[in-house]
């Protein structure tokens with residue numbers, strides 16, 4: 001930002017979008033253009049010159065797991081805060097982002113596997129239920145153009161459930177089954193089975209199935225339209241500059 005811009009009285013928050021021609025990016029550009037107090041200053045996609053977003057105060061990234069780290073580094077180096085919905089964040093990647101941010105203490109980054117308010121609550125409810133049930137499995141369902149599996153939401157949910165189980169002193173989930181066909185029992189994340197379904201007509205859906213003697217509990221969330229993610233994205237866009245450092249998930253912003 002130039003000294004001149006720094007001195008200018010607060011105008012609308014300048015927002016850039018990376019992945020602007022993608023399914024989510026299109027929706028984010030529309031939401032930013034329609035929202036009060038924010039202004040879309042750059043809408044960039046693959047092949048565009050990213051420097052057009054240098055003037056942004058906040059960049060929103062909905063791109064792909066293979067380019068998102070490079071985009072984040074670029075933003076942090078320039079002192080631009082970022083709101084990231086792109087998936088594929090391992091613990092190592094989060095640690096790398098924290099390292100970059102340590103050199104730019106004024107910059108905020110929010111990385112959320114799911115910006116749907118209902119999805120955030122579904123993950124919280126699942127983490128709360130986890131200590132009371134010996135069995136748990138996650139079934140995530142998405143549109144078939146999704147590049148990654150399992151979803152970021154399912155991975156995050158599994159990690160939170162595993163943490164809650166460990167704190168409650170629960171052992172492994174009981175399971176005597178031997179896979180006759182590899183993959184029949186799904187993937188395993190921190191001891192929690194995760195099943196990924198892909199079908200035309202779906203957007204983003206997840207069930208968490210808990211079991212104990214004589215009862216089951218199913219916690220389910222459905223996004224039928226990408227508009228469902230926009231209140232969460234705008235919440236993060238407005239909050240990120242007042243939250244220096246890394247925030248993972250929307251939980252802290254909803255409290």
Ligand SMILES: NC(=O)c1ccc[n+]([C@@H]2O[C@H](COP(=O)([O-])OP(=O)(O)OC[C@H]3O[C@@H](n4cnc5c(N)ncnc54)[C@H](O)[C@@H]3O)[C@@H](O)[C@H]2O)c1
Pocket residue numbers: 018019020021022023024025044045046047062063064065067084085086087088112113114115116148152229
């Ligand atoms: N956190 C959430 O709430 C949430 C919700 C939906 C999707 N997602 C995730 O967001 C990501 C995008 O999802 P989508 O359905 O919009 O995918 P998409 O494939 O429709 O869009 C990705 C866009 O990024 C663009 N792109 C690729 N490389 C780029 C680069 N270097 N710079 C700028 N743009 C680049 C692509 O051309 C494409 O237009 C995925 O990782 C998905 O899992 C997260």
Ligand SMILES: O=C(O)C1=N[C@H](C(=O)O)CCC1
Pocket residue numbers: 087113114142146147150151152153154203204
């Ligand atoms: O459409 C997608 O891709 C989605 N990805 C996120 C995930 O991986 O959890 C969130 C829901 C939509």
